[in-house]
Amino acid sequence: MTPPRQPAADPRVIELLILRATTGLTPAEAAELESLGGAGDESFDLAAAAVDVATVPRQELPDEVAQRILRAAGARPAPGGPLPVTLPGVAPPGAARSRAAGGPAPVTPLAPRRRARPVIAWSVAAFGLAAAAAALLWAPRAAPRVIVERVEVPAPLATPPSAAAARADLLAADAAAQTLPWTATADPAGQGATGDVVWSAARQEGYLRFVGLAPNDPKLHQYQLWIFDKTRDERYPVDGGVFDVGADGEVVVAIAPKLRVAEVALFAVTVEPPGGVVVSTRERIVVTAAPAS
Amino acid sequence: MVPVASSALASPPVLARIAAGEPEAIRECLARYGGLVWSIARRFDPLDAEDAVQEVFLDLWKSAARFDARLASEPAFVAMVARRRLIDRRRSRGRRPTLEGGELPSVADDALDPHTCAEAAQAARALAQLRPEQRQVLVLSACHGMSHSEIAERTGLPLGTVKAHARRGLLSVRSALLGVQQEEHP
Numbered sequence: 499m500t501p502p503r504q505p506a507a508d509p510r511v512i513e514l515l516i517l518r519a520t521t522g523l524t525p526a527e528a529a530e531l532e533s534l535g536g537a538g539d540e541s542f543d544l545a546a547a548a549v550d551v552a553t554v555p556r557q558e559l560p561d562e563v564a565q566r567i568l569r570a571a572g573a574r575p576a577p578g579g580p581l582p583v584t585l586p587g588v589a590p591p592g593a594a595r596s597r598a599a600g601g602p603a604p605v606t607p608l609a610p611r612r613r614a615r616p617v618i619a620w621s622v623a624a625f626g627l628a629a630a631a632a633a634l635l636w637a638p639r640a641a642p643r644v645i646v647e648r649v650e651v652p653a654p655l656a657t658p659p660s661a662a663a664a665r666a667d668l669l670a671a672d673a674a675a676q677t678l679p680w681t682a683t684a685d686p687a688g689q690g691a692t693g694d695v696v697w698s699a700a701r702q703e704g705y706l707r708f709v710g711l712a713p714n715d716p717k718l719h720q721y722q723l724w725i726f727d728k729t730r731d732e733r734y735p736v737d738g739g740v741f742d743v744g745a746d747g748e749v750v751v752a753i754a755p756k757l758r759v760a761e762v763a764l765f766a767v768t769v770e771p772p773g774g775v776v777v778s779t780r781e782r783i784v785v786t787a788a789p790a791s
Numbered sequence: 792m793v794p795v796a797s798s799a800l801a802s803p804p805v806l807a808r809i810a811a812g813e814p815e816a817i818r819e820c821l822a823r824y825g826g827l828v829w830s831i832a833r834r835f836d837p838l839d840a841e842d843a844v845q846e847v848f849l850d851l852w853k854s855a856a857r858f859d860a861r862l863a864s865e866p867a868f869v870a871m872v873a874r875r876r877l878i879d880r881r882r883s884r885g886r887r888p889t890l891e892g893g894e895l896p897s898v899a900d901d902a903l904d905p906h907t908c909a910e911a912a913q914a915a916r917a918l919a920q921l922r923p924e925q926r927q928v929l930v931l932s933a934c935h936g937m938s939h940s941e942i943a944e945r946t947g948l949p950l951g952t953v954k955a956h957a958r959r960g961l962l963s964v965r966s967a968l969l970g971v972q973q974e975e976h977p
Contacts, residue, residue: 516961520932522878540871544863545965546933547870548914550831551907553930557833559825563841567825567848571817702861754861 511536519546661750665696665705672698678765678787680708687712687769688784695765695787697753704753706767711743711784714769721784722774725755726764735766740774764788804865810856821848824869827907831870835877835936843880847873864908881936910968917967921960928953929960 514531517523519542523531531537668675675698682688691711697704706723714720723738730736739754769782805823808816828847832840851872858868918926928946931937932953939957943950 512962516958519874519961520957521936521938522882524882541965541969542961543871543874544867544910545914545961545968547867547874548908548910548968549918549929549933549961549964550834550874551827551866551870552911552914552918553934554827554830554834556826557830559821559829559844563829563844564821564825566841567821567845568818570845570849571852 508534508536510534511539512542515539515542519543661705661752662707664752665707665750668698668701668703668705669696672701674698674700675704676762676789678789680785680787682785683783685769685782685784687714687782688767691785695753697759697762697765699759699761702755702758704755705750706741706753706765707750708743708785709748711749713743713745716742716772718772719769720772720774722768722770722778723753724766724768724778725753725759725762726766727757727759728761728763730760732763735764737774737776738765740770762789804858804860806851806855806858806865806868809852810858817852820851824851824866827866827869828873831873831934832877834934835874836881839880839884843877846880847876850876864910866908867910878936913967914964917964918960921963924948925956925960928956929964932957933961 511531511534514523514527514534515536517527518531528537669677675696677694677696679694680688680691682691688711691708693706693708693711695704695706711721720740720742722740724735725738726732726735736755736757736759741749741751743749765787767784767786768778768780769784770778805816805820809820825844825848828844829840832843832847836843851869854872858865863871918929921929924946928942928948931942931945932939937945939950939953942948942957943953946953948956
């Protein structure tokens with residue numbers, strides 16, 4: 499099978515994505531990007547927007563323009579004309595950032611990985627319940643569509659639920675959420691480890707629960723979650739983020755997938771250098787969990 | 792976590808309320824982001840800003856439901872929507888970029904604004920690592936919509952240098968947003 503073209507690794511796709519983010523594409527170029535499978539990657543658009551936001555000299559929107567926009571939107575202008583005044587693009591001091599309605603609970607997500615490592619081909623990964631050993635090539639993963647580090651600001655009036663509480667909420671809210679038990683591999687860190695992963699495909703939200711997973715020293719290594727998606731090339735699992743396990747070996751952490759996961763084939767946890775990696779050598783796979791086939 | 796010391800990051804999202812049909816949210820969105828969109832539009836095409844901003848906000852009302860706080864901050868999403876409209880308008884009109892005042896912009900370190908959103912903070916840090924001419928080329932390309940040949944013509948830099956600066960600059964910012972070391976591509 500021919501692997502799908504990966505937007506981040508294809509120079510032509512990158513060229514087109516940069517063009518789209520800066521000067522725009524001709525219809526032919528847009529069609530070419532679509533045919534190459536790169537049209538969904540918005541990471542360059544976000545980067546250009548970030549440059550814009552960071553460098554644009556701020557001006558206030560003229561009131562007459564604002565009133566015209568409100569009229570076009572069918573909204574009634576505020577009595578007295580001018581809109582409530584805030585600095586352009588800047589929120590009132592002290593306000594707390596919260597999630598969009600319907601979004602997942604504001605628990606602490608898995609941290610994004612920081613470091614890149616060279617591509618290393620390798621093989622043989624445990625595939626959990628089926629106990630199937632599959633030779634998996636490894637290559638740079640696809641560029642996330644839009645990935646940013648999130649800044650968590652506690653809500654002023656409400657305490658965010660713990661990951662354990664959020665996990666329970668998810669199970670209560672989504673009857674279709676999957677609960678998949680972990681299967682330990684032969685790696686010493688996973689010996690005796692139990693627990694499960696709860697995953698809601700509809701909400702793209704999930705939680706890992708471990709009991710007995712070996713504590714890690716974050717200065718030496720961290721655990722990293724990978725999500726294999728049946729709709730993606732198996733060489734490009736979705737990076738699920740890094741996490742740590744404390745001395746008691748018990749932890750519940752929220753999954754922070756960097757890409758939408760259409761259909762889970764396997765969850766796998768590896769041991770990686772601090773901050774995680776872009777490309778895993780898969781030398782230390784600790785636990786896996788897979789849906790029943 | 793991104794060490795951004797700004798109250799702007801603590802802004803409650805308004806787009807979800809627009810998507811839910813809350814009328815007051817439209818005015819609140821305009822109050823919050825009107826200046827940002829206006830500023831971006833004025834820089835991108837000062838002769839077309841008024842009509843463009845109106846179209847941007849109409850786009851924003853329509854696409855509010857697409858906003859996902861897990862994928863981007865609200866200011867960054869708004870800026871993306873604005874830029875798409877501005878780029879489309881310019882292309883459809885076949886207009887060349889216009890530099891207000893006719894002077895090439897320079898972006899000094901102290902002109903970088905890291906306070907609006909996490910992405911701006913990361914971009915500001917990445918831009919601070921670029922040489923002044925690299926930063927200028929990136930801003931001319933990404934924020935003024937100038938083609939590489941137009942930038943080469945205006946700056947006197949060789950076309951190949953302009954292409955390299957624009958490409959590496961945007962890759963640097965993207966890598967900063969993705970939290971990875973810059974990837975090298977041929």
